[in-house]
Amino acid sequence: MKVVYFFVVLLALASSIAFAYDPSPLQDFCVAINDTKTGVFVNGKFCKDPKLAKAEDFFFPGLGPGNTSNPLGSKVTAVTVNEILGLNTLGISLARIDFAPKGLNPPHTHPRGTEILVVLEGTLYVGFVASNQNDNRLFTKVLNKGDVFVFPIGLIHFQQNIGYGNALAIAGLSSQNPGVITIANAVFGSKPPISDEVLAKAFQVGKNVIDYLQKQFWYNNS
Numbered sequence: 777m778k779v780v781y782f783f784v785v786l787l788a789l790a791s792s793i794a795f796a797y798d799p800s801p802l803q804d805f806c807v808a809i810n811d812t813k814t815g816v817f818v819n820g821k822f823c824k825d826p827k828l829a830k831a832e833d834f835f836f837p838g839l840g841p842g843n844t845s846n847p848l849g850s851k852v853t854a855v856t857v858n859e860i861l862g863l864n865t866l867g868i869s870l871a872r873i874d875f876a877p878k879g880l881n882p883p884h885t886h887p888r889g890t891e892i893l894v895v896l897e898g899t900l901y902v903g904f905v906a907s908n909q910n911d912n913r914l915f916t917k918v919l920n921k922g923d924v925f926v927f928p929i930g931l932i933h934f935q936q937n938i939g940y941g942n943a944l945a946i947a948g949l950s951s952q953n954p955g956v957i958t959i960a961n962a963v964f965g966s967k968p969p970i971s972d973e974v975l976a977k978a979f980q981v982g983k984n985v986i987d988y989l990q991k992q993f994w995y996n997n998s
């Protein structure tokens with residue numbers, strides 16, 4: 777009995793080691809090369825000699841308001857490893873999201889990060905959609921100043937300002953480079969465009985509807 781228990785523990789340990797061994801990707805892709813001299817990317821970024829690190833490497837000045845004069849009426853200002861190089865390998869970043877009245881941060885996903893958002897001003901209608909496995913259930917909430925909501929990693933989510941004035945939120949994200957895929961932009965604004973035959977079938981509409989959508993300008997608010 778004890779021996780069986782020992783092996784179960786060993787197996788659990790081995791599998792958790794296996795999960796922990798390959799680091800999660802820190803960029804969209806990282807194509808392997810054989811010749812190390814031509815390499816530019818590791819998983820994340822190359823590291824500075826710690827002796828040369830300065831306070832400035834961990835600092836970002838004045839995270840001010842974003843310009844919401846755009847078709848979506850929202851602006852995401854991200855502070856990731858690209859803005860604070862000291863965030864490399866630390867698994868965290870943040871974003872400031874400004875909303876004009878009726879402004880929308882449109883349905884999007886972060887392929888590498890869970891998001892936790894706090895409303896500092898205004899009222900937001902927010903939501904995320906669970907995966908197919910969970911019947912694409914929609915989870916929504918109206919958030920007022922001080923309210924906090926979580927958007928699980930990879931799931932499609934959105935935030936809309938439903939108040940009369942501007943709104944402001946700050947989001948923490950569990951990746952140094954969480955990434956953003958805005959659904960409409962990726963599906964209807966890809967370069968080059970996805971075949972309208974594929975999209976007409978996928979969305980169960982005529983090609984004319986797809987062609988119309990593909991002709992639109994899909995503003996990127998981040």
Ligand SMILES: *[C@@H]1O[C@H](CO)[C@@H](O)[C@H](O)[C@H]1NC(C)=O
Pocket residue numbers: 810
């Ligand atoms: C990379 O190197 C390995 C080992 O030398 C070799 O088998 C493989 O064909 C190389 N791959 C490419 C794409 O050059």
Ligand SMILES: *[C@@H]1O[C@H](CO)[C@@H](O)[C@H](O)[C@H]1NC(C)=O
Pocket residue numbers: 843844845846
């Ligand atoms: C905000 O963006 C609009 C549209 O691009 C531009 O006309 C305006 O000057 C910008 N405002 C500021 C304060 O940068």
